[in-house]
Amino acid sequence: xxxxxxxxxxxxxxxxxxxxxxxxxxxxxxxxxxxxxxxxxxxxxxxxxxxxxxxxxxxxxxxxxxxxxxxxxxxxxxxxxxxxxxxxxxxxxxxxxxxxxxxxxxxxxxxxxxxxxxxxxxxxxxxxxxxxxxxxxxxxxxxxxxxxxxxxxxxxxxxxxxxxxxxxxxxxxxxxxxxxxxxxxxxxxxxxxxxxxxxxxxxxxxxxxxxxxxxxxxxxxxxxxxxxxxxxxxxxxxxxxxxxxxxxxxxx
Ligand SMILES: Nc1ncnc2c1ncn2[C@@H]1O[C@H](COP(=O)(O)OP(=O)(O)O)[C@@H](O)[C@H]1O
Ligand SMILES: [Mg+2]
Numbered sequence: 001x002x003x004x005x006x007x008x009x010x011x012x013x014x015x016x017x018x019x020x021x022x023x024x025x026x027x028x029x030x031x032x033x034x035x036x037x038x039x040x041x042x043x044x045x046x047x048x049x050x051x052x053x054x055x056x057x058x059x060x061x062x063x064x065x066x067x068x069x070x071x072x073x074x075x076x077x078x079x080x081x082x083x084x085x086x087x088x089x090x091x092x093x094x095x096x097x098x099x100x101x102x103x104x105x106x107x108x109x110x111x112x113x114x115x116x117x118x119x120x121x122x123x124x125x126x127x128x129x130x131x132x133x134x135x136x137x138x139x140x141x142x143x144x145x146x147x148x149x150x151x152x153x154x155x156x157x158x159x160x161x162x163x164x165x166x167x168x169x170x171x172x173x174x175x176x177x178x179x180x181x182x183x184x185x186x187x188x189x190x191x192x193x194x195x196x197x198x199x200x201x202x203x204x205x206x207x208x209x210x211x212x213x214x215x216x217x218x219x220x221x222x223x224x225x226x227x228x229x230x231x232x233x234x235x236x237x238x239x240x241x242x243x244x245x246x247x248x249x250x251x252x
Contacts, residue, residue: 018078018204019043020064020172025073027059027228034059036228038073045198046205048219048236050212052249056228057208058100061174064206065097066090077172091120094171094203098161098178106150110141113149114163121168135163138200139193155186162193170203177208187211191218212240224249 020042027035034056049057062068064075066087075082077095085093105113114132123131136142139159144152152160158178165173175194179187195218197205209215215222215236222239224231226248232239239245 017043018045018172018198019076020047020204020206021074021076022060023074023076025060025063025075026071027056027063027068028071034228035063035070035225038225038228038230040223040230040233042204042206042221042223042233044204044219044221046195046207046219048215048222049206049208049225050210050215050222050249051225051231054227055225057225058176059228060225061097061176061206061208064172064174065095088120092122094121094169095174096165096170096172096203097174098165098176100176100180102154102157102161104149104152104157104160107148109146109148110136110152110156110160110163111145113160114167117164118167123168131167132163135166138166138196139163140189154181155189158182158186158190159193162190166197166201166203170197170201172204172206173197175205175207175209177210179209179211179214187214194218216240 022038022040025035025038026033049060051057059068063070064082070083080093082090108116111132114135115128118128118131136145139162141156141159141163144156161178179190182190191214194205194207197203207219219236221234222236223233224239224245231248232242232245
């Protein structure tokens with residue numbers, strides 16, 4: 001392997017400017033329509049995804065990553081049809097996600113937690129060590145590399161999740177409330193690590209967070225969901241000033 005384009009179903013993946021195109025996407029759980037005929041184009045390097053509890057944010061991340069099925073609609077990432085890919089193909093394609101509850105393996109070291117991610121994606125063996133090193137360096141965890149997951153505090157666990165997301169040539173990283181439970185200083189460090197991802201690792205980022213300041217700081221474009229529908233989409237400032245957003249989400 002190595003060198004050539006990664007393949008899914010015999011077709012080389014298309015490269016190009018970062019872009020998520022969501023077309024008429026509907027996701028239903030029984031009688032609940034969690035995503036309702038959603039259309040959106042997200043083309044900023046770091047995009048925000050916000051909305052009240054139950055708005056459909058996690059469901060959108062689940063559909064993009066293959067953990068939930070769409071009822072109808074399409075999603076293109078950099079021009080590649082995503083929904084026809086298996087979960088494993090999406091990982092090889094460069095899709096990464098974090099979960100609301102962090103998923104660090106307790107009896108693996110921080111290093112091995114990151115290394116394990118590489119087992120699922122194409123990489124040359126010679127590159128593996130350098131990639132893990134670079135990822136841990138990015139989140140300033142090199143001095144915790146040998147510490148078992150069980151002994152890492154919440155902040156370092158959250159940072160391990162970021163490090164896992166950046167190995168193996170990521171293309172699109174979905175972060176679902178990566179800052180939950182962190183204090184202000186820790187949030188700032190997390191914010192800096194996430195904001196630098198597009199430049200440092202070449203991936204687009206979609207970030208869910210309740211912290212509007214965090215979203216404002218690093219997301220140039222933001223999508224607001226409410227009841228599975230698009231309430232607003234555009235430059236983050238403009239979106240947060242939108243009266244309908246203030247009413248539905250910010251409670252003013
Ligand atoms: N697996 C599921 N089964 C049934 N209903 C679900 C499931 N996942 C989400 N929902 C429902 O879909 C809606 C959107 O949920 P979710 O995407 O988790 O919202 P958010 O992440 O914005 O808080 C909610 O009404 C929720 O109860
Ligand atoms: Mg959620």
